[in-house]
Amino acid sequence: MSIPTGSFSVLPLKNTVIFPGVTQALKVGRDKSVKAVDISKTKNNWIVTLTQKDPSKPIDNIDDLHEIGTLSKVESIKGTADSGYFIVVRGYYRVRVSSFKPESDIFEAYVERLDDIYDIDKTTEEALLNSLKTISKQILEVIPGNTDAIQEMVEALDDISLLSHMAAANTEIPLEEKQQILETQNIKDRVMILLSILQKFKDNLIIRQDINQKINSKLGQTQRDMILREQLKTIKEELGEKGEQSLIETYRQKLAELNLKDEALDLAEQQLSRLENMNSQSPEYQILRTHLDFMFALPWNKSSANTEINLDHAEDVLNEDHYGLDKIKKRILQHLAVLKLKKDKRGSILLFIGPPGVGKTSLGQSIAKALGKKYQRISLGGVRDESEIRGHRRTYIGALPGRILSALKKAGENDSVLVLDEIDKLARGYSGDPAAALLEVLDPEQNNSFTDHYLEAPFDLSNIMFIATANSLESIPLPLLDRMEVIDLSGYTTAEKLHIAKNHLWPKQVTEHGLTLEQIDISDEAILKVISHYTREAGVRDLQRKLGEVCRAKCQDILKNTEVKIKVEAHDVEEIFGAERFTYEVTDQLTQPGVVTGLAWTPVGGDILFIESALVPGKGDLILTGQLGDVMKESAQIAKSLIKARLNFIAPTFDFSKYDIHIHLPAGAIPKDGPSAGVTLLTSLTSLVSRIPVNPRLAMTGEISLRGKVLPVGGIKEKVIAAHRAGVNKIIMSKRNEKDLKDVPEDVRSQIEFSFVEHINEVLNKALNLDLSNWNEDLIYGQNDSHVFGRKAL
Template sequence: MAHAEITEERILPLLPLRGLLVYPATVLHLDVGREKSVRALDKAMLEDHMILLATQMDTQMDDPLAKDIYTVGTVARVKQMMKLPNGTIRVLVEGVERAKIIDFMEEDEWFEVRAEILIAPLQSDPQIDALVRAVTQQFEQFLQVSKKHTPETHAAVADIDDPGRLADAIAANLSLKMKDKQAILEAVDVTQRLETLLQILSDEREILELEKKISQRVRKQMERTQKEYYLREQMKAIQKELGDKEGRVAEVEELRDQLESKMFAKSVHDKVEKEIDRLEKVPQSSAEGSVIRTYIDWLLSLPWEVDVQPEIDIHRARAVLDADHYGLEKVKERIIEYLAVQKLVGQHRGPILCLVGPPGVGKTSLAKSVAHALHRNFVRISLGGVRDEAEIRGHRRTYVGAMPGRVIQGMKTAATMNPVFLLDEIDKMANDFRGDPASAMLEVLDPEQNSTFSDHYIEIPYDLSKVMFITTANTVHTIPQPLLDRMETIYLSGYTEVEKLRIAMDYLFPKQRKEHGLTKDKLTINEDTMLRVIREYTREAGVRNLERQIAGLCRKAAKMIVAGEKKRVTVSVKNIEQFLGAKRFRYGMAEQSDQVGVVTGLAWTEAGGDILAIEVSVVEGKGRLTITGQLGDVMKESAQAALSYIKSRATELAIPPDFTETHDIHIHVPEGAIPKDGPSAGITMATALASALTGRAVDRHVAMTGEITLRGRVLPIGGIKEKSLSAHRAGILKIVLPRDNQKDLEDVPESIREKMEFVFVEHMDEVLRQALK
């Protein structure tokens, strides 16, 4: 008979077990409450998570001594720990190898022992094969006789090839006396272990068969009602043995198994257990049963304790963000700051960032990159058109179709407690008779409240404090102020022409080329051609339409190659119209020549910045003022203020004082900004009036924005970056801005500041000197 190999000696903390024994290769939950055991567990967690599990001889003894503990135990790895509300610690352990205690080194604070690791040598001979076959046969016969074991018990050991592990697995699944289990553990030699197990199995099977015979004799003496009850129970047992998982009983069993396999907090565990008990009592045909079952499935599928905690590397995160997106420095810097804080303080409440900008600037894709950089799961829900409060908070469980809100649904999809959660188009929510979803979002996005978020369907408070929420919006004026106050707003303005060129060449063109099955040698586009696509076939703040045009080029090239017209396609400035047709936009939307009564103004829109050609016509009449165009009340008032200023300066401008009585004035704005734009066209209208009334032409290279008072003071406005980008796209060389906006110039890209002249003014007289020829 072969002996055990002693590979090494180790010093390990010891955890005494009461009424329990762990075999190698077995995973088991333990509840640890004794102070000595807790200290031993802490010692193991501080070192290499390895601990020796040995069973004490007397289960009633609370404070065992060294002589009260079996000398052979199992070295185990601590995989998980969770503190329960009653003060005990639930531990998930995995047995590794047998070990024999040589010496107790510490017994006061905790048990610490010197132990030999016991490993049986690998053996393969006919005797072991015969023993394995005999043990397996005896185990199958035992399961057939026993009513306390399920088919899963056999499945758990059927596929094990190693004889030693097979013996351990069978012993772990048997309800044996502790001395018998310990005897199998102490049998290090595989042959001896199998022989011991075979004897125990044989004895147990004989006892069970004897019990069965006694039961059969007693059954003949039962009354009829007892006999029928027994037969029903027998039928259930037969179905169970045959694997027929049918009926409410099997359903409840399966749910209880799922519950025990998950590590839930006590409140959640008790709630699920209570609902399973309710389901067990509901008749099979009742509609209430499906409602309860669906509710239990939701509770079991939600992540209650699962976190993904990757190592934070801000240099890698920065590299990921730079690789996925060109520019957007402020947003990237904010993400890196968040990561740095998390690395220093550990657990940190997730920030709530609101990315605001025109369509196509990369808000949604940036959120995906953040999740990638953080090594977190990513989930997205769209809030566009959501009108029902139940979409956020969930439906109450009063009917069959009730379900949780979109936030809880998203957490189920994420499968972790700390995903990156994108709430897309938060400015597109509306409210009606079904409630106000924006108000329901207040609890979701409040760091002080979302740790106990209440969903009407789930009913149990759910912790959202670890989630990193990112929201997107095209504009903030449609978001209610209390909701906006809970978010950190980061503005993403439009891209410059240079940025668009780099994005197109480095990101969009390679992506579309790959999606259309083309290689570098099959389709070539140089920078000059791409610049022409940007200037003459798109007019936007973002790059979404630019990507569509590039996709159009790829489709045309793919058709040519497949049709055999060309083997390689090169798109150039000369043949661009063959691919995309006639140009759709004129590069440089400013006037082609200096005009009288026509001034280029600048406006802010949801799609970025835009230019406005404000026109004034003066004809003989009776002093009537006409204002047309898509103008709100604010811009109409700006026109009245501009006219009053011109009246007050009529003498200095050499305009007849009675011009308002002898002439009609018509102010027309072909394109007006959205009403939220507010006052920003006052100085533009005043300049156009001065030009029309004096006959002096306006410099076509000058654009302006700012508001005017009756005394001619120029007031500051907003959206300087967006307006500057639109002026650059339109070919403007000089922008006149209020002096109070000089501080906003740092937001304008340096490439724009180098190509354009910015003139800051305080009074309308300075504007006229800059604009009128």
């Protein structure tokens, strides 16, 4: 078999020799070696391995490498170029370097193959092969750890060349001798040299083994351990370190102070006894110490010093840290009032649900501050391993306690406030369901004896105040949701955002950028422009980032002119951020039939959406686009049926059989679903067939039934706030949603006219000025067809 043609990258070897037919793992870290491996990928993984003449010296030129090496193949590569590769190479051909490729970043060589020279007869070859097998097996018997399988493999080899290579590669002989064996082409000469080397190696090995046995017989294990312990004790005394006995005494003192009970006490005493009788050099010794350190660091009986709840102070803290959210603050204060009245009430479990940036996590911090308790936040986003909650069993290498007890250890008090952030982002993986593990944590009937797998003793979590946060309830399992009291935080209005920006966000950003309020100020109009045209969010997180950008943009101006106070106006905002990112489409919408403004709810707050309908020649089909879900498609079918039933009152001359109706919801990349667009779809289709346009400043939301009823929907507060932000001044909704308007801020509610309806005829009258008061179902079939409904015509 001929070798591949062309040049090959050279991999310099420091302390080893690669032989043909032998596979070996290598660590590649030098720059030239890493590049050589990379270049080998372009040569079908072929590479030339050459051993250094002097491993202790760096490679300056090609003369530092042996001329004869092996053409090998890289079987596998792990790692990166920056950190180095771990590769597995297999030798194929003995080669001599004929020349090196000039002007190359690394050594690249042209090689010629050196085949084995067989100048012996069959009898001599067989004798040499048997001698080589015999001495190889003798060496394997002396070296501990070798199995019968290895000896059987040696016995089965009949290729004298391959056996010589394997014996040389796997024996601890000097590098020069290995290179000599590789360079010897003549089989007879090579085996004779190798037999001589292996004989010396075997004799050396036997002598060393004999010496070790004599030493071990004279120095028994007990005496050896005693000497080593005395030496270790002396070393520790010299270093000023405490002995093991001092450590045990310290642990026993801590145990007495903790006043543990039942299972926890039994476990601690058992672990201390094991530690006392264990050799400090044992691998398990440090594991046991780490476990006891964690156990004694937990706040078993340590509570916060401030147990009295001051409601006035709590209210002041909440008002100072958060603007608005009056209903939320009221709920929190009611909760704290119960805790004040009932001293022995177990810890509470609250769930703050709302869009990003509305202050869910920071509310938890404010509650801890108001109560005078320690605060810890546990991020659960993306957690998919049950052990993250319950901890890993100590039998595993690198075992760690769960996040709950780890957070308590940091807090140092067993009645702390723990915030379980992003609880709706928990994921179920192959390592269990973390949401299921939280069931015990958040159940007041069970969490007084929560057992972490790492701790292996029950711990009382009942005094902890748990506050979970989430953006949506949909992904939270119902059994877990059932254990928490849900408090809804909706988005801020524009007026609330303005107040928060002026009194909280702007001063904070000014300070963080090394400025003062005497150097820079911002007008209300500028903040409103940022809110209206450069952010679209329910919270204020993006607004805070934008105000930070404003500060950075003006830092250079302040450095140039330190005497003048800079005032950021509305026109400066566009210079800083460029063209407006968001424009409220309601004011820009053309008044045309078939286009109606709807309202939508999303996990990040409310939004407006437009429903567009168009007629195309066809057979009466309904075409739906814009990534609509099944529920919304069904609403469109219901709307079409309701219009066809009222066609004589809406558009008497219109013929559905001649046209297809195409309904589209813009922002086609975003999936949309839900029943709340029912009245909007109905109005859009009615406007289309009647050719009566709808006022773009009129928005609507509500589910429709096949009987024409307008049913209530959710997310009213978020939808109304979004409509107000977009410039809507009139909203149609179900009469049964009227009660939900009490949650809408008064400054928003007062600027919008609300129409509450019970039937679609009222919707069409208010939106399109169509009078359907005389319509009834009998008009569809005629007086003589009333028997269809199971009653006799009068």
